[in-house]
Amino acid sequence: MLSLDFAINHMTAPQLSLADFFALASALNAPRVEIRNDISGNAILNGTSAAEVKRLATDNDVSIISINALQHFNHWSVDRSAEAESLAAYCAESGAKALVLVADNGGQVLDSAKRISDATDSLVGLVPILRRFGIIGLVECLGFETCSLRSKKEAVAAIDAANGRDVLRLTHDTFHHYLAGEPDIYPELTGLVHISGVDDPSVPAAAMRDSHRVLVGPQDRLENIIQIKALRGAGYTGPLSFEPFAEELRHLRDPAAAVRQSMTFITDGLKAKAA
Template identity: 55%
Template structure:
């Protein structure tokens, strides 16, 4: 089994400036980061030019793996197209490899038939936008019961149906995989893995939400190490990117030490 290659998503420490976030990655010996377009007062949202963010990443010696994310991507409208083009331009100019695509997650667009058609429409429209900018689209099914795209199989089938295998990959999120209860893995179609743990002993699976998502430790209930081992065993060789949403993680005085400890726990578990 190959060793996991770790990365960090800006969600691990959303209060850090891009420069400090990139330095955090460097201090952990990591080469890859994910930046976000949903952090108030931070890059992208506050209009920091892509060239400036790119220069900061180069200075720190890290690669920007993705921009996270084009929201509601499978509800294709003229507004969404405009948003996709702006975000894809930014991703290209910042030197990112991929754009994360997040589906509608409010209980709408869930009907059988409608759901699959909407997904194909969006992927078909996104394909040339991504192609023109040399980007990959990372499709991220969410495990929540209200989500319009819960199933990785459904995403994989849609990608194949539009001939998009060279332009789209799946995001395997260990939290969402656990919630969706879909046993199948698609290692060959997976471009990125998001990792986070849930340790709260009292929350039921159907009540698990983003604020429960902490760093992976010995008390993890999501089976992160089992999921990672299976992906590695089946040939996945991409990044495992930390994406916790719990406030207690995001407000840590020393995120470096906590991330280091989590990486050590995971590595020990995978041996």
């Protein structure tokens, strides 16, 4: 029997309070969750303490796999260092196991050496912070052509240059992997997989944005089943975390049913690929 380790990112149902979101994950038998620091009116932005987040997670019998995210991680500065310290402390106090590190998508065109150098400088600063708080940093490249760290190959080079394999892993995002057109996967370094789909047949790949990202289903253009099969076949056994962003998800009457339907589609699709 095929067993998949599904997890839920709060962006799947951002209209829910943290307590209701945790209850949703528990009801879906997907008891690993990602919380965010960019949902207005919700934890962490509303001032909910790390201790309260930990209590809510315990009450709902869920574990927090990550806080999403330290943005622009690859542009290191005094302010970025302080932000990293604050988020790492929040991770540790709330029971979160990792902090997602998202590359800047500011649009400045940089050559590969500069992209690796900037990421390395930042990771050199981040590694001791992560070690001190006992958490993992999940490096996430963005597949957009304007991203300052688009390639996981470059991210791996930076991780190694920073001597950070003990506390650094990659986030494999199926949306961004598809957009980047990068053939290589790094299952041994992958700590988290974000899954979402794009159904709209009219939008070209270069114009795909977060607003197009929905739950994975039969019309998916991102080849989620193929990507997940490749990662699992190469040894990845970690969580597959739903992270869609489309506005329509905020208005679902029954988010549990929608997520459950996507879970079934992915599970059945992988079974069919294995047959």
